[in-house]
Amino acid sequence: MKTVLLLNQDQMGHGDVDLSRRILKTFLQKAIAFEDLDAVLMVNSGVKLTASDSTVLGELTMLEENGVDLVPCGTCLTHYAVEPKVGSVGSMDEVISRMDKAQKVITI
Numbered sequence: 001m002k003t004v005l006l007l008n009q010d011q012m013g014h015g016d017v018d019l020s021r022r023i024l025k026t027f028l029q030k031a032i033a034f035e036d037l038d039a040v041l042m043v044n045s046g047v048k049l050t051a052s053d054s055t056v057l058g059e060l061t062m063l064e065e066n067g068v069d070l071v072p073c074g075t076c077l078t079h080y081a082v083e084p085k086v087g088s089v090g091s092m093d094e095v096i097s098r099m100d101k102a103q104k105v106i107t108i
Contacts, residue, residue, distance in 0.1 A: 002036055002038045002101065002102045002103050002104070003034055003035070003036050003037050003038060003102060003103070003104045003105075003106065004037075004038055004039045004040075004041060004098055004099060004102040004104070004105050004106070005031065005034075005037070005039070005040045005041065005105075005106050005107075005108060006041045006043070006046075006095075006099070006105055006106065006107045006108065007040060007041070007042045007043075007046035007049060007108050008042075008043050008044050008045075008046050008107065008108070009044060009045045009046055009108075010024075010045045010046060010048040010049055011024055012024035012027055012108055021055060024056060024108070025055060025056050025059060027108070028056050028059035028060065028063065029059050029062075031059075031063060032062065032063060032066055037063070037068050038068065038069065038098075038102065039068060039069040039070070039071055039098050039102075040060070040063060040068060040069070040070050040071070040087075041071045041073075041090070041095050041098055041099070042070070042071065042072040042073060042076070042087070043073045043076055043095065044073075044076055045076075045080065046072070046076070047072040047073055047076040047077050047080060047082050047084070048080055048082055049072075050070065050072045050077075050082065050084035050085055050086050050087055051082045051083070051084070051085065052083070052085050054085075057085060057086065060086045060087070061086055064086050064087065069087075069088070069098075070086050070087030070088070071087055071088060071089075071090035071094060071095065071098065072084050072087050072089060072090065073089075073090060073091070073092065073095060074089045074090065074091055075091075075092065077089060
């Protein structure tokens, strides 16, 4: 089963920002346990996670090294002036296509 994660912000949940970023880091550390994780798609402020100063760059690198495609939205990268250090810049067409082909999409 192909699984895709959609990260639409640079934290997990709402509320305390420090807590939200800390639990996202833990989530990404453990995401390697997902069977058939095919891709992590990043839109809106989620693309900030690919920046050189990201606190989860190590976790994303680990996922990428384990064969998970990282796809930050190009329009969003431009908007936030982020130069990605991991992944391959994608378009909204690619985001839609990946979601369409996935058997499971998990939005964080």
